[in-house]
Amino acid sequence: MSVIQQNLSTCMASSASSFIANYSFENIKSTKISIPGKFKAVVKCVAAPERTAYKTEVSRNENMAKLQAGYLFPEIARRKAAHMLKHPDAQVISLGIGDTTEPIPEVITSAMSKRSYGLSTVEGYSGYGAEQGEKVGDIKRSSNGREVGRTLERDPSYPAYVDSSVILGQTGLFQKDIEQFEKIEYMKCTPENGFFPDLCTVGRTDVIFFCSPNNPTGYAASRDQLTRLVRFAKENGSIIIYDSAYAMYVSDDSPRSIFEIPGAKEVALEVSSFSKYAGFTGVRLGWTAVPKELLYSDGFPVAKDFNRIVCTCFNGASNIAQAGGVACVSPEGIKAMHEVVGFYKENTSIIVDTFDSLGFKVYAGKNAPYVWVHFPGQGSWDVFSEILERTDVVVTPGSGFGPGGEGFIRVSAFGHRENVLEACERFKQLYK
Numbered sequence: 001m002s003v004i005q006q007n008l009s010t011c012m013a014s015s016a017s018s019f020i021a022n023y024s025f026e027n028i029k030s031t032k033i034s035i036p037g038k039f040k041a042v043v044k045c046v047a048a049p050e051r052t053a054y055k056t057e058v059s060r061n062e063n064m065a066k067l068q069a070g071y072l073f074p075e076i077a078r079r080k081a082a083h084m085l086k087h088p089d090a091q092v093i094s095l096g097i098g099d100t101t102e103p104i105p106e107v108i109t110s111a112m113s114k115r116s117y118g119l120s121t122v123e124g125y126s127g128y129g130a131e132q133g134e135k136v137g138d139i140k141r142s143s144n145g146r147e148v149g150r151t152l153e154r155d156p157s158y159p160a161y162v163d164s165s166v167i168l169g170q171t172g173l174f175q176k177d178i179e180q181f182e183k184i185e186y187m188k189c190t191p192e193n194g195f196f197p198d199l200c201t202v203g204r205t206d207v208i209f210f211c212s213p214n215n216p217t218g219y220a221a222s223r224d225q226l227t228r229l230v231r232f233a234k235e236n237g238s239i240i241i242y243d244s245a246y247a248m249y250v251s252d253d254s255p256r257s258i259f260e261i262p263g264a265k266e267v268a269l270e271v272s273s274f275s276k277y278a279g280f281t282g283v284r285l286g287w288t289a290v291p292k293e294l295l296y297s298d299g300f301p302v303a304k305d306f307n308r309i310v311c312t313c314f315n316g317a318s319n320i321a322q323a324g325g326v327a328c329v330s331p332e333g334i335k336a337m338h339e340v341v342g343f344y345k346e347n348t349s350i351i352v353d354t355f356d357s358l359g360f361k362v363y364a365g366k367n368a369p370y371v372w373v374h375f376p377g378q379g380s381w382d383v384f385s386e387i388l389e390r391t392d393v394v395v396t397p398g399s400g401f402g403p404g405g406e407g408f409i410r411v412s413a414f415g416h417r418e419n420v421l422e423a424c425e426r427f428k429q430l431y432k
Contacts, residue, residue: 063169066181072159072400073097079385080394087392093423095351095412096394098215098369102343102416104279105336108327112283115323131316132307133287136326152205152238154197155186156216156401156408161209179403188404191363191374195219199228204236210258211243213250216401216410217372218364220254226261233267239294239302240268248277248341250367265291269302276344276369276414277337278328285321344369347413347420354424355411358431369413372398376407383409391426 076096084092103109118124151165165171165184172182180186185205187197195217210229213220221229233240240258247256258264273286290303317325327333352365355373363372375383380397387393387409396412398405413420 061167063167063171066166066171066174067163068174071163072396075400076384076394076396079388083388083392090392092392092394093415093419093426094394095415095420095423096396098276098412098414100276100279100281100340100344100414102279102340104283104324105333105340107330107332107336108278108324111327112320112324116320119319126319129316129319129322131311131314133317134319134322134326136329152185152187152202152208153402154189154210154214155403156189156398156405157209158211158215158243159401162402186402186404189214189217189219190404191361195363196221196225199232205238208233208238208240209243210240211245212254213246213364213368215243215246215368216370216396216398216405216408218366218368218370220250220252220367223253223255223261226255226258226264230258230261230264230267234263237297238267240264242268242270244270244272245276246368247272248337249345249369251345252367254367259289259291265293267294269294269306274325274328274337277341278324278333279340280321280324283321283324285317285325343417344413347415347417350420350424351411351413354427358428360431371411371413373409373411374407375409378407380406380409387427387430391423391430393423393426 073096080092080094080096084090115124119126151161151170153161153165162171162181162184166181171184174181185202187199187202189195189197195214196219208229210221212226229240232238242258244257250256255261258268258270269288269290271286271288274280274283275286288306290306292301292303294302296302296305316322328337348365348369348371351371352362355362355371361374361376363374365371380399384395384397387395396410398408398410401410415423
């Protein structure tokens, strides 16, 4: 008779957790067990097999894999969140993403409120409307639409132009050495060329994206420059997608629409929105103007295909939002929007004066709510990180708008006045 004192260890797979969940091991102690003869025990621990996730037979859009890292503004938001987690007491001021901060004028919201209330009555109720939007004079409003072909992009430019071209398969692979996509013609826009590209150096493309006043540089193309752009499009048989989202900020005699240029209706369509005029960044309402004169190579009107896409994919903007749009283009609404724009332009002047006083080379600030500041010899993300870490202010790194933006930052004028003034004081403390 031998006596064995055995300490028992138990190894269980996670699948056994429900078995032991209500069992208490608190009173288990070492136990003396009398066993005749010899005793041998082998305990084998086996891991539960990993469960393989079910996969469909649908292939991923291979173009999505071409996109580089995260979209610019979510990446800024991620870094801002990480900074706030690290410094929970920091009073962070955001002058990065171009999101409006001031209230929508009452003349506009009252119209939206009236339409909203009307939906609760038999007389005021409406369901589906025209996909093209409600008509006021010769203006129709609907959500912004963009056609994309082999493209010509300004560098730097709003990143959605490039990303949408990539997603739709109009580009090749991303070339890391030059930070550009194959099959996209990049139009370099720098202080040296007045932020307008040398059109003699670029090849033909189906589509030309052009934003004026430009985001991020803030420069508005002159009448002569847009005349050259229209001529270039005609000579190459290209279509211009002209983004006039900041036209109401123009303070000089620069054109506010591509259609001010003779011949533009034959080569251009124009997109815009109320986002930066009336504070509609949350309401979401814009328009696309496609002239009947704009034709494909076979003579078919672009407007008819555009209308078919809208009718197929989109049932029209919210009738409540459209009520706001109707109010926007009323005489009272236009006056109210100019007051909102004027407020942001005053913010712009404050930011420009601040960086000027610190000896920086500052561009734009006259025809757009953005200030383009040069930090020669420094990386844009490095400047972004330094400003965030040392001042708790969020700006936008210029390289996020393309390789031509390296060495610059964009400072947005969208902010409450007290925040803009405080941010400028912090800039002065950092760079004095």
